[in-house]
Amino acid sequence: MRALVVDHAGPGPVRFAEVAEPEPAPHEALVGIRHIALNHGELKHSGQWPDGDVHGHDASGVVLRAAADGSGPEAGSRVVLGMAPHAWAERIAVAPKWLAVVPDGVGLADAAAIGVVGSTALRVLRTRSVLGREVLVTGASGGVGRFAVQLAALAGARVSALVGSPERVEGLRELGARRVAVSVSELAGEFDLVVDTVGGPQLVEVWERVAPGGDVQLVGTASGQPAVFGPDALFSIGEPKTVTTFCDVESAVTGELEVLLDLMARGRLSAEVGLRGHWDGVDGAVRALFAREVRGKVVLDVS
Numbered sequence: 228m229r230a231l232v233v234d235h236a237g238p239g240p241v242r243f244a245e246v247a248e249p250e251p252a253p254h255e256a257l258v259g260i261r262h263i264a265l266n267h268g269e270l271k272h273s274g275q276w277p278d279g280d281v282h283g284h285d286a287s288g289v290v291l292r293a294a295a296d297g298s299g300p301e302a303g304s305r306v307v308l309g310m311a312p313h314a315w316a317e318r319i320a321v322a323p324k325w326l327a328v329v330p331d332g333v334g335l336a337d338a339a340a341i342g343v344v345g346s347t348a349l350r351v352l353r354t355r356s357v358l359g360r361e362v363l364v365t366g367a368s369g370g371v372g373r374f375a376v377q378l379a380a381l382a383g384a385r386v387s388a389l390v391g392s393p394e395r396v397e398g399l400r401e402l403g404a405r406r407v408a409v410s411v412s413e414l415a416g417e418f419d420l421v422v423d424t425v426g427g428p429q430l431v432e433v434w435e436r437v438a439p440g441g442d443v444q445l446v447g448t449a450s451g452q453p454a455v456f457g458p459d460a461l462f463s464i465g466e467p468k469t470v471t472t473f474c475d476v477e478s479a480v481t482g483e484l485e486v487l488l489d490l491m492a493r494g495r496l497s498a499e500v501g502l503r504g505h506w507d508g509v510d511g512a513v514r515a516l517f518a519r520e521v522r523g524k525v526v527l528d529v530s
Contacts, residue, residue, distance in 0.1 A: 230281045230316035231263075231509060233273050240273035241282050241315070241509065251320035256299045257292040258306060258326075262339040263315045263506060265525040266370065267516055268447060269343075283315030284308075284476075285342030287335040288529075291318065299323030305335055307488065309342030309480040315506075317529060324479030330492040337498035338488065340524040343476075344370035346483040348378050351422050351444045351473055358383035361416060365433065366424035366449050367404065368395035368522045373499040374487075375422045376402045381495060387414050389429075395522060402497070411436065420444065427452030431460065440466035446473045499523035505530070 234242040251257050264285040276282060290304045300306055300323070308314050311325035329338045348371050352362075362379045366372045367388035379386045380403025388404035389411065390396055399407045408414050411429065417438035423430055427450030430443070434456070437443060490496035501523035504512060512525050 228317040231283060231506070233276045233278055233280050233282045235274060235278040238510075240270050240513070243509075244279070246281060246316065249316075249318055249320035251292065251294070252322075253295040254298055255320040255322050256290050256294045256306075256326065258286075258288045258308065258319050258321055259291045260286045260288040260314070260317055260319060260529050262287045262336045263527050263529060264339040264342060265509075265512060265516055265527070266343050267449065270513055270516065281313035281316050281319075284310050284312065285339060286311070286314040286319070286529075287329065287339035294323065299326060300328050305329040305338075307335075307338040307341065307484055309346050309484050310476050311342075324481055327481050327484035327488055330488055332492045333488055336503065336526050336528070337491065337500065339526050340370075340498040340500050341374070341484065341487045341491070342480070344524065345374045345487045346480045347371050347446055347473070348374035348422070349483050349487060350475065351375065351446060352378050352382060352384075352420075354444065354471070355420060355442065357420055359385070360419040361385050361387070361438070363387045363389060363414070363418040363421045363433065363436075364404075364424075365389045365421065365429060366391070366447065367399055367407070368397075369424060369447075369449065370499075370524045371422070371424050371446055373399075373402060373523050374496075376404050377496055377499075379403070379422075381490070384420075387418070389414070389425075389433075391425075391519065395519075397522065402499075417441070422446060425450045427454055430454040431456055434460065434468075434470070437468045439463070439468065441468050443468075443470045444473050445470060500526045502526070504528070 424447035426448035
């Protein structure tokens with residue numbers, strides 16, 4: 228069968244290859260993949276995976292054969308995969324903890340977009356109550372960012388969105404952002420929670436605006452630059468401020484996927500697919516993603 232595998236030697240970071248058919252363990256379902264979704268991080272850091280391994284974590288499709296032990300969805304179910312290893316193939320053997328059934332009214336292509344980014348945004352926003360609080364989302368026009376803006380607004384937060392250029396402002400107010408800016412200096416006040424997907428020098432600026440008792444949740448380093456803090460930057464008097472790393476890719480995501488799908492089915496949450504195409508065009512899609520030309524998610528159809 229055909230799959231996208233890690234490519235260390237070519238222009239990459241992935242290439243098509245013929246790979247062996249999956250052999251499901253008793254607790255795994257066999258899923259026929261209809262759509263895959265690209266994430267900036269997994270492509271940027273593909274060198275951390277073995278050359279030739281089937282890559283990717285997010286996809287959606289239909290259960291071809293249910294798990295032999297009776298766990299998970301039954302055959303014929305439309306499902307979404309989130310954070311599932313080796314997901315970018317025509318068929319995949321996958322454990323129930325990476326799966327959720329897609330409800331009627333939600334398209335499989337839209338469902339494919341929610342996996343890593345939607346689950347990450349939801350988990351971060353569950354770390355503390357944000358009702359009536361000031362929440363800042365950096366890199367707000369990206370995959371995690373656009374979900375975080377929507378979910379924070381739904382939870383009653385006063386949301387500010389920070390983007391890299393004026394061209395990336397579009398649509399964020401409609402998703403729930405009260406303020407949208409291209410630099411920290413444009414935003415007055417302090418923030419109780421920062422969902423940071425950028426890192427680098429911007430993180431240093433943002434830290435100065437975190438309220439006493441506030442927290443910065445680090446979920447990405449899209450800037451690719453170091454964050455250099457001055458000698459006294461991390462010292463403050465009063466209630467402690469924190470910086471928390473966040474990269475949980477091991478815990479089951481079924482519960483988060485079900486919450487996100489329910490919100491989508493009720494029209495409360497948008498998948499925010501910024502680029503849709505066929506997976507034969509994956510090279511162009513990767514270039515567009517790396518060039519920051521995509522607002523939201525890239526979803527590719529599998530033949």
